[in-house]
Amino acid sequence: MSETRTTEPAPSPPPDPGAERLSVTGVSKRYGAVRAIRNADMTVRAGSVHALVGENGAGKSTLIKILSGAATADTGRITFEGRPVNISSTADAIALGIATVYQEPQLFPDLTVAENVFTGREITRRGRVDWAAQNARVVELLELIGLPARYATVPVSELSIAEQQQVSIAKALVGNAKVLILDEPSAILTDAEIEVLFGVVRRLASTGVAIIYISHRLDELFVIADEVTVMRDGQTLGTWPIEELSVRRVVELMVGGILEDTPPEHTVPDAPPRLVLEGLSCEGEYSDVDVAVRPGEIVTLYGLIGSGAAEIAETVYGMRRATSGRILLDGKPIAPHSPRAAKRLGIALLPANRKLQGLFSFQSIAFNISAGHLPMLSKLGTWMDRRRERQVARDFIARLSVKTPHERQPVSAMSGGNAQKVVLARQLVERPKVLVLAEPTQGVDVGAKEEIHRIVRSLAEEGTAVLIVTSDLPEAIRISDRLQVVRAGTTTVEFGPGASQADVLAAAAGAVDQEEAA
Known part of the structure; x- marks a missing residue:
């Protein structure tokens, strides 16, 4: 979905359908030189599910922090049940009846x-x-x-x-919440668990609780939401009844352009495979996996959760040992026994869980990009060359279009999509021969997803062999030169460009074999 900057007129905001529970008018917030939100307006009604959407960095998180008392607005007005209120702390929000539930449960396990x-x-x-x-x-x-x-x-x-x-x-x-903010509640759930979540949301709304629902999964909005507020570049564009919108229209409002259905054409060079997995097996995880990726080619392994696809990626990067089979790099057998060994061979991995495996959240962008590259960026192999470190960071910030005021910004202050680009930048510092991407756009918005896809295509055009592991079916179809389905721990059906979602999903579920796909 490439986009242009030619915009259509936005739909007219809807008339007031009922009494308000919570309203913000003209709310703005700065963090130093960065204007996080400006003149934001939103009204949430009792008993309704109100979706708040926008690209990473659009201002959603800042607005939610203000409503939950984690941040204070610089300007603007907040009213609760028709009266002006001042929310200067989380205690203030809780006292009013505003509660927030975040993506990952914050509980004491014992x-x-x-x-x-x-x-x-x-x-x-x-x-x-x-x-x-x-x-x-x-x-x-x-x-x-x-x-x-x-x-x-x-x-x-x-x-x-x-x-x-x-x-x-x-x-x-338990505090008799009147407004419940759900921040990416479905991001870590299966489809069946999401249905359970929706049932809970509907029951709460039926009791009069106002729900603010934030999600990057835009198709969910048309199942659960009554109204949608769209944010872009720190501003609220408006609020519309769900029946006036489509997924495509919401995306166009978020990115500020008209979407094209056809991805850019990509010609794969006719060359011997750079990476080959030949009968690769790992007892209890996967077996008889056969994959080949040429320089300049994007091959995707698509599988449902538990299919074994993630474990295959970990083996290529030396995080997991194969029990049989071979891995070939440029025709030569290799056996990476650790991530460090894989890196020396020219293999890089973008991990699926960037928070736990990919980021030093409270360190700067420059630190995160240079981490693991001391020999290359050091003086005499011992001390980091800070000037060179900053320059490399600036180069990747420009190349990957990372939105930040400077390379010294802590990664914890960045949106999910920009943080993912920082993790990707670290993998590219030493120009890998093979780039393995595990769930590369998980938890990022549609605009950031398109930018990451653009970056991946450009890397392939430069000759990198790209292996993607994803459970995101539209992504798998859209970005692949070839797509292989992983089911029950082994590679099964292969699809070329233009495969239908129905066919790929049927193969992943075991309803299509290789001959039928061909």
Whole structure:
């Protein structure tokens, strides 16, 4: 989906459909020289699900921080149930009835569900915690969110991620929340778990709770949302009823252009394979995997969660040992036994979990890009050449279009898409022969996704062999020169450009074999 800067007129904002619960008018916020949001307007109504969307860096997170009390607006007005309010702390927000549930559950795994729900707001009687009263209240909340009453006394560590997220919602509701902010609630859930989440959201809305729902999965909006507010470049463009929009129109509003359906053409050079996986197996994880990637080619391994595709990528990068089969690099057998060994061979990996495996969040962009490259960027192999480190960082900031005021900015202050570009930049410092990308656009918005795809294509055009592992089906189809389905731990059907989502998904589910695909 490439885009131009020719815009269409935005749809007319809808008339006021009912009483408001929370409203922001003309809200602005600066962080030094960076204007995070300016003149933002949004009205959320009781009993409605209000989606807030925009590219990474559009201002969504800053607006939510202001509403939840984690940041204070420089200018503007906030009203709650029709009266002006001042939210200068999280305690202020909670006192009003504004609660936030983040993407990853923030719970104590060794405590019970009831203990987690009441942490910091325990019910006491005569100076002691009233466990019976707490458990009774938690049982009521569990019934509301669709969890068994017996979970009240179960340690959180014994629950699934989806159930932990429901507990986080119960924790938010224990303070009688009137506005519930759900920040990327579905990002770590399976399709079945998302349906459960939607059921919880609908039940809460039916009781009069106003829901602010933030998601990069735009198709979800048309299942769960009543209204949508779109942000771009720190501003709110407007709010529209969901029935006036389509996924395509929302994307166009977010990126400020008209989308084209056809990706740029990419010609793969006729050359011997650079990377070959030949009968590769790892006991208990995958078996008989056959993959070949030529210089300048983008090959994608697509598989549902648990298919074994992620483990294949880890083996190529030396994070996991194969038990049989061969890996060939430029026709020569290799056996990378560690990431360091893989790096020396010219193999780089963009990890799926950038927070845990890819970033030093509180360090600068320059530090994150140079990390692991001391021999190349050092003086006498010992001390980092800071001038060269800064220059390399500036070069990659420009090349990858990283949005930042300078290379000294901490990565923790960046949007998800820009942080992902920083992780990618580190993999490119020493120009790898093979670039393995695991879930390269997970958790980033559509604009950042397109930019990352553009970068990947340009790397392939420069001769890099690119192997992508993803569970994002539209991405797999759109970016691949060839797509191989991984199912039950082995590579099965291969597709060329232009494959249909239905055919690929059928193959991933085991409904299509290689002969039918051909």
